[in-house]
Amino acid sequence: MRHNRRLRWAAIPIAASLSLVLAGCTQAQLNGFLPGFEDGAGPATNHTERVSGLWVTSWIVLLVVGLVTWGLTIWAVIAYRRRKGQTGLPVQLRYNMPIEVFYTVVPLILVLGFFAFTARDQAAIEQRFAEDEVDVRIEVIGKQWAWDINYIDENVYSPGIQGQLDDEGPSGSLVQSELPTLYLPVGQNVELKLEARDVIHSFWVVDFLYKKDLIPGKTNYMSFVPEREGTYAGKCAELCGEYHSLMLFNVEVVSQDEYDAYIESLRDLGQEGQLSTEYDRRQNQPGPGAPELNEEQEAE
Incomplete structure (x- = not known):
């Protein structure tokens, strides 16, 4: 109970700080510095925000993955560094099932997630009007x-x-x-x-x-x-x-x-x-749009 209360009190200033930072962002910053946005004006087209949303969300996820990866790497380097007086190699483990499941399942979820959201947005953008x-x-x-x-x-x-x-x-x-x-x-x-x-x-x-x-x-x-x-x-x-x-x-x-x-x-x-x-150059080449040849031309 005490632990949950501490988490709540820690989350409040973090949320407030994020709100303050995001409130001060420009349209370009909120949309990943992509073109197509101007302060005080709407997006260029009805699809522009959808594209920027996929871009920004993907980068947020990748940044979180990067922070976790670098954090674990730095922690392993510090926690398992060679101490003074130690010799030889540390105890060798053949495998660690929880860790192997983690680094197999998490990338799979990320790849499937990126694919699903990209396919969803692409289908919406490619949809033709009736x-x-x-x-x-x-x-x-x-x-x-x-x-x-x-x-x-x-x-x-x-x-x-x-x-x-x-x-x-x-x-x-x-x-x-x-x-x-x-x-x-x-x-x-x-x-x-x-x-x-x-x-x-x-x-x-x-x-x-x-x-x-x-x-x-x-x-x-x-x-x-x-x-x-x-x-x-x-x-x-x-x-x-x-x-x-x-x-x-x-x-x-x-x-x-x-x-x-x-x-x-x-x-x-x-x-x-x-x-x-009539001005298409490809009409003079083999393939789609090429004029049909008569028997004499084919013989030549």
């Missing part, structure tokens, strides 16, 4: 070394060119106005259809904390809700050739009115319709 729940449908096509964007519902498009060096700016800087820009309306259910024209690319918006591969001959999807207006940097995260480092883009999350105005600006430029697969 057909009638999608507010905005956009097709993003990766190519060496830029991005083409089809706004499917509005039947307009925006062709992209690779990053252009800014001759008037600092060395290595790019002309931001010439980077492909994907516009998204804030608070809407967005579904991105991801395609590749040539080789494997990877669509990565850094602050969204998620990326998805673009694979020739295969269509991938991303479903999410952009929840904070702003400009977000994006890039290809899969080495795709000589100018991979210039395969950049921006994402503009704007109000519905600004989004509608941008769509109208594309119409004013005559960019109505959709960019098709």
Whole structure:
């Protein structure tokens, strides 16, 4: 009884100290210093907190495991060190069943736990919206070394060119106005259809904390809700050739009115319709999308 009372009295100051420390943390600190969070503002998308939660929880568990492991190691070094006057080897034990069970079962539980929570969160993030729940449908096509964007519902498009060096700016800087820009309306259910024209690319918006591969001959999807207006940097995260480092883009999350105005600006430029697969380089190669050969061509 006295022992339990001591534990309670010890827990009170510890809990108070933790509360004080956590209360003084910024949004970045509370979310493991990951991008996608700003003080006084919500997360970038509806999935961002889920990703950061898995990240932070995993690190807390790993830090606890590390502290326990180092604590036991240091304790063993001190408690079983060679004392003055001791000679020879200490008593040798063939095995210690409780310890062997401990260091077999605990890692197994940790691995299964990490797998279960990762699979749960991945399934939630990968879940596509139902057909009638999608507010905005956009097709993003990766190519060496830029991005083409089809706004499917509005039947307009925006062709992209690779990053252009800014001759008037600092060395290595790019002309931001010439980077492909994907516009998204804030608070809407967005579904991105991801395609590749040539080789494997990877669509990565850094602050969204998620990326998805673009694979020739295969269509991938991303479903999410952009929840904070702003400009977000994006890039290809899969080495795709000589100018991979210039395969950049921006994402503009704007109000519905600004989004509608941008769509109208594309119409004013005559960019109505959709960019098709006629420019896909893989059509000239064996594999998915290759044109069928007639008998004479096959004989050749």
